[in-house]
Amino acid sequence: MKSYDLSLKxxxxxxLSAGFVLSFRSGQKEAEPVLRQxxxxxxxxxxxxxxxxxGPASRVVISSSPPRPASKLVPIAxxxxxxxxDLRPFYRLAQKHKVLGPLTRKLWGLKATRPAxxxxxATLVITEQQISLAxxxxxxxxxxxxxxxxxxxxxxxxxxxxLADASLRDLRRCGLSGRKAEYIRDFSRRALSGEMDLxxxxxxxxxxxxxxxxxxxxxGPWSTEYFLIRGLARPDALxxxxxxxxxxxxKYLGRGxxxxxxxxxxxxxxxxxxxxxxxxxxxxxxxxxxEN
DNA sequence: TACCAGGTAAAAA
DNA sequence: TTTTTACATGGT
Numbered sequence: 393m394k395s396y397d398l399s400l401k402x403x404x405x406x407x408l409s410a411g412f413v414l415s416f417r418s419g420q421k422e423a424e425p426v427l428r429q430x431x432x433x434x435x436x437x438x439x440x441x442x443x444x445x446x447g448p449a450s451r452v453v454i455s456s457s458p459p460r461p462a463s464k465l466v467p468i469a470x471x472x473x474x475x476x477x478d479l480r481p482f483y484r485l486a487q488k489h490k491v492l493g494p495l496t497r498k499l500w501g502l503k504a505t506r507p508a509x510x511x512x513x514a515t516l517v518i519t520e521q522q523i524s525l526a527x528x529x530x531x532x533x534x535x536x537x538x539x540x541x542x543x544x545x546x547x548x549x550x551x552x553x554x555l556a557d558a559s560l561r562d563l564r565r566c567g568l569s570g571r572k573a574e575y576i577r578d579f580s581r582r583a584l585s586g587e588m589d590l591x592x593x594x595x596x597x598x599x600x601x602x603x604x605x606x607x608x609x610x611x612g613p614w615s616t617e618y619f620l621i622r623g624l625a626r627p628d629a630l631x632x633x634x635x636x637x638x639x640x641x642x643k644y645l646g647r648g649x650x651x652x653x654x655x656x657x658x659x660x661x662x663x664x665x666x667x668x669x670x671x672x673x674x675x676x677x678x679x680x681x682x683e684n
Numbered sequence: 685t686a687c688c689a690g691g692t693a694a695a696a697a
Numbered sequence: 698t699t700t701t702t703a704c705a706t707g708g709t
Contacts, residue, residue: 635690
């Protein structure tokens with residue numbers, strides 16, 4: 393299979409980052425972390441494979457099935473691996489912090505991966521509202537199997553058109569509430585018509601993205617912040633009312649108990665403008681610790 | 685079995 | 698205006 397070398401801008405540790413995301417996915421644990429991601433290249437479903445290149449931690453090898461030219465795969469890989477997030481200023485700031493300092497040295501080069509499709513991210517955000525991550529994962533899985541395409545065992549998220557045309561009945565059958573089915577279909581319709589310019593969001597400042605999302609039905613503060621940090625890797629975006637974040641911030645920066653969203657804001661204030669990344673590092677440290 | 689889980693809109697007070 | 702309530706599935 394044709395494969396291409398790619399050097400990501402350091403600091404970046406692919407094996408650590410891929411290992412982290414793979415620890416959430418059920419199934420086989422391989423000796424070498426291989427990230428398989430369903431993506432679309434000019435609308436066609438493709439599975440892209442990213443693995444360590446050996447040598448520097450920031451170097452990877454990418455390939456795809458069916459094969460696609462490097463000019464198509466490389467930008468997708470850069471996006472999925474969040475290359476645009478520069479960790480250096482975060483690390484400089486964290487060094488002065490009692491908790492984040494040692495923790496960042498331990499997790500040096502860690503970044504979250506993100507879906508290639510912002511529509512997939514938006515759907516995931518809506519699905520995850522209120523219910524547990526396990527429940528949401530199972531619903532998202534049904535959505536992708538019902539409406540997406542399979543490539544060699546990996547499922548590729550559907551295009552906006554498919555979800556825009558879906559019946560509420562079929563969406564609900566995936567386990568979504570009636571409301572969420574409407575939110576997802578409405579959002580897909582906006583994406584399809586261009587009323588919501590998803591690609592355009594990538595270049596717009598945080599506050600403009602917030603305004604654009606908050607005016608859409610189904611998008612409250614939590615969903616908007618979550619989309620910013622997870623979907624766009626905006627380093628300061630912080631869903632302070634998120635249960636997971638309130639728990640983890642209380643554990644690492646408070647007295648151990650879950651704290652209020654106001655306390656989350658206060659405790660992470662020294663990490664501005666990297667509060668979202670800081671919260672991610674706390675969460676990652678907690679999750680990786682639990683595995684052992 | 686009941687209750688909570690990485691919320692939100694809409695109804696009721 | 699502020700406060701309740703309905704909603705979906707999975708884990709404990």
